Amino acid sequence: MTESVRDYLGEAVIKALRRPVLDDARGLPAKVYTDQQFLAMENAHLFPSTWTGVAFASDVPQPGDVMPFELCGIPLILLRGEDGQVRVFQNVCRHRATIVVQAPLTAQSMLKCPYHGWVYGLDGALIATPFWDGTADSHRLPVDASCNGLVAVRCDVWNHVVFVNLDGKALPLLEYLAPMQTELEHLAIDELEVGHREEWTFNANWKLVMENWEVYHHVWVHEGVFDRMSDEVDLRTGEPYTDMIADGNALLLRYKASRPQTWARRRPNVPGQPLPPVRQVAPRETPHSTANAVLPNTTVTINDTAFVPAIYLPIAPGKTLARMAWYFAPGAAQDERFRPHIEKVLDRWLGPTRRFEDKGGIRPQDHHCMELQQRARSSPVADDVKFSTTWEANVRYFQDWVLRRLERVEEV
């Protein structure tokens, strides 16, 4: 029998996390970031009950494009069917359970198991079982195709991100991420086109990414991008210029109207015009949030001209795969006139060399800082984590969200 999350953490830790006054609360202990057993609990109970981001629809742009991937250690296939639909299947042959797709493929009309040649359609249907019964078309003793297709996995696409719900029991995706949909539905994000794609691993637990959904770190981590405290907080009153909103399965960072408008103009590499704007398709009276996270593992940042989603998939307690993409107005990425401006956007996010190791740009800077947090979690001192009432309500919310989901699954 597996240990419950309550037994694993102990009542005192859970109570400390939930203390009513945030300044008094204490964060989850180091072992939830370093222990294989906790990742096993997340893989068994947390991720399967959620809508987890896994890839981008633009990773399989054409019918017949196929990409294997893993979620919770389970081998899966992402593909685009001949009807243009994105689908996900278990990457397991129904004969003697062999991996069917070993590497990304294009222009496929079917999938063939490498072991005994069973063939599946892009809709998962079993098409052929050559010589199963000694005959080329298996007519003597046919395999029942109606129950031996590739096993489909529940998936849906929202604003280019492919989400998977492994246990098949989550709310419909649009309900699951409702606060995010409400925040962004006035924008024609769907029509944007991918202009850049990046992927790397970094040595930190996946949860540290979601705990980064605060702006307190900006001035220290993002030199050259967000480097003035006066852009983040009213220095006279101590009031942040960002509304930090946690709502259901979403975290939102929404700039207040009171934020000085001067910050955007100061920076040489701020994205913006003259790239074509993300089209607005409905009116919206208040500013929308720019930096958003769909729990458990997907972030979506949006500004006037770019949509920047990222997906974080745990590989090990201390290792995470970051899948990152940049979307721009239709045609912009292919248009030479816009290319220099797109490069500026990418410089801002990835640094001029585009290399994680060089720690330039928002993503490498953040991921490097998460590696420092991970290393610190080898120390017992890292069990004593504090939250700022002014800035870090979202961080505690996320930790409690993880805990609540693990508790809820165990109650069922």
Ligand code: FES
């Ligand atoms: S295991 Fe796939 S055809 Fe035999």
Ligand SMILES: [Fe+2]
């Ligand atoms: Fe950051």
